[in-house]
Amino acid sequence: MLNDPLVQEVLFNIFEGDEKGFEVIDVLLEKGETTEEEIAKELGVKLNVVRKLLYKLYDARLVDYKRWKDEDTNWYSYTWLPTLEKLPYVVKKKINELIKDLEKKLEFEKNNMFFFCPNCNVRFTFEEAMDYGFSCPGCGNMLQEFDNSELIKDLEEQIKFLKEELKNNPFLK
Template sequence: MLNNPIIQQVLLEILGDDINGFNVLEALTELTEVTDDEISRQLDLKLNTVRKLLYKLYDARLVDYNREKDEETNWYSYTWRATFTKLPGVVKKRMEQLLIDLKEQLEVEENTLFFYCPRCEFKYSFDEAIDYGFRCSQCNGVLKEYNNKNDILMIKNQIKIIEEELALNPLFS
């Protein structure tokens, strides 16, 4: 399941592009239940890094933990485990949100006139261009009308791909 490119992309998003998170997930799948300290030693990562990644995964409901108190030291220890049964739902939810965002972006692109600075390649909506007197806010260059047909096609293509994936991938049924 972790080899699926869509799942990998969503996991990277959850992990903040920290690829060490995949190693943490692998350690959790290999060892079933493991402490953050054991993961840290096994992967040769700072304990703080492992904990941050585990918290991100926990926030996404992809890992769970048990907390136990040591009666002698009064310290808590956490035993972590992967909960991959929730992964398809998490990925599906994120893809559905991405689809909503893309459709909103498409609507803006289709209903807005844009301008750009040829030097800075900065893009402005018509309202922003008016506010700046059709001058670039960065270099003061004259703005030119921007043809966003390629942007619209790209967004439509992304929407189509996601809709097909949601409809056809058995992982999301």
């Protein structure tokens, strides 16, 4: 399941690009139930890095924890355990959110006319370009009409791909 590219992409987004998150998952899967200290020691990383990743996994509902109080120190300790059986649901949810975002972008692209400054490489909506008198506010160059048909095509393809993945990916059934 963790080898599925769609799952990896969703997890990568959950970890906000921190690839150590995959190592944390591996340790959790190997040990089943473990403390954040044990994970940090096994991976050779700082405890706060492991905690940050565990909190992200917890927010996504892919791990759970048990809290207990150490009678000697009066400190709370946490034991973490993977709950990856929820992963298909999490992936579906994240992909559906992504599809909605892409559909909003697509609608915006289809419903607007754009201009750009070739010098500054900045794009403006028609309304913004009008406000600036069709001159770039950065350099003063005349704005040129921007053809966003390729962007529209790319967005449509991404949406189609993601919808097909949701429909056909055996992991998500």
